[in-house]
Amino acid sequence: MRIVFAGTPDFAAEALRKLIESEHEVVLVLSQPDRPSGRGRKLKASEVKQTALSAGIKVLTPLTLRRSKGLEETAEAIEAMKAADADVLVVAAYGLIIPQEVLDIPRGVSPEHPEIKAVNIHGSLLPAWRGAAPIARAIEKGDAETGITLMQMDAGLDTGPMLMEESVPITEKDTAENLTRELSELGAEMLLRYLDDPNAYPPRAQPQGATYANKLSKEEGRIDWGQSAQEIACRIRAFNPAPGCFFSLNDEVLKAWMAAADSGKTSLAPGTVISSDAKGICVACGGGTVLRLTRLQRPGGKKLDVRDFLSGHSIKAGEVFK
Template sequence: MRLAFMGTPDFAVPALRALHQAGHDIVTVYSQPPRPAGRGKKLRPSPVQVAAEELGIPVRTPLSLRRNAEEHAYFRDLKLDAAVVAAYGLILPMEMLDAPARGCLNIHASLLPRWRGAAPIQAAILAGDSESGVTIMQMDAGLDTGGMLLRDHVALTAHTTATTLHDDLAAMGGRLIVDVLGRPPFPGTPQPETGITYVQRLNREDGRIDWTRPATDIDRQVRALTPWPGTFTVLDGEVIKIGAASLENSNLPSSITQMVRIAEHGRVNMRVVPGMVVDNQLLVACGNGTALRITRLQRPGRGMMEAADFLRGQAIAPGTRFGTETPNV
């Protein structure tokens, strides 16, 4: 089929490669423009642009598609059978949605209608969903509201991270879009009117840990928001990034106001509060008498480290409390 592909991040690359390997004629790729990156702030092309150039496919990087009559005309004149969209990041106007013979097909990383919007992978983990998946959708004017053409799912476990789920769904998206395009055109199934949820774009503040929440919530936050936007807490006015954590099998006393012995300090009647470190291996008190052990963390200007290596360079004694200050990040 004669296709255009529209995508920007790593998530979209497996689909682009799968379509190319399947023998489709990808006449052009759209991606967001190169952005400043790294310490030198040099312009860096998107992962999709890099992959497209490796495959010898022309790339277009318009800043916007709205009120862009020249781009609309170019797209229309491509005489496409279909356009495939995967995490492109720009809104397609109706002039472009209607141009290909089979319209524009979106690879969405959720089981629609759950988690419409910008961060469905992270949202599924944050919410404690039991499964996630990919929906191939016929695009319309709404936000992820079009008819469903094909879906597949994957189970989420207590160890699923945004990275592992991202990679699983990216590969799944490539497989499903090739499957859909290999079939005769067929109408999409309307999305159910129940079970609709939305997720907004993430920002750095979403990664701030609130230690008064239960450990299960914070564990999901760490797994969902690593590597982006990352989770963090504060120690002595310094932002400490949390790269990984693990739930403890046993809870702290049912009330965090109960007194416990912290032998390392020789104190018997220390009041345990959320955010307090309660042993020598970074077990931290959380809400509802629960606890979470930090296993990877990072100081500003340093690399991410295993907790044991971090503690050899900077001891964090029992009784220390995280998150008592709130600097901007």
């Protein structure tokens, strides 16, 4: 098939890489504009853009695909899609709203299903966690599983008919980082299976009971020690690698990158350090539960396992985290 691909982060780049290696032809790529990155705030191309350019594929980076809000670059992108004469638009974590005008441009995946013109790789088991941060929100909520849904795109927010769906378990060691990597590989594999035989996967309506995955904010990262240890541990893993969870000790802001609920109970006030050793820093949480912090970071420092962190930064029982 002739494919126009729209995506931005590495989650999407994995699917693009697999498409490039396949018998299908990627004729045009859309991605978000270059963004400032790193301490020097130099402009950096998205993972999708870098992948496409390395393969010699044309890339366009409009700020919007809505004609009413866009300028010449929006019109150029839409005309380029029309000229690409594609069978299907594949979308993965693109980050921009795609209007119906754009969704209607491709021919369709097959004569039997000409209505399927745009296919989205979504990182959840729809209708759960529609929206911007499905993988992180599933971890934060403590879901037992998540997965990938391939869906026929419409103008709604992840509301289109489902084409394929596969699940993976969420373990207590999973972070958003490693789970995103796992799901990106699964999504790429599912996409190729679908495109090789789209008639084998007819569209079906999503069931009722949708939930929504709002974008993560830095403000949400502050740890509330009044929550249960399990709730805090899930949020720490969900916010790893970004934006990160944090707390204060003696006017210093520390980041927590890994933690787990401990089996112990305590009567100490939430935020109080119970013990501190190479196995972890145990902290009192809401409901008498105990959290064991195992990976931390000081301002300007590296992420360190608790053994290495404590060797250069003493934390004692009785101290209180804010």
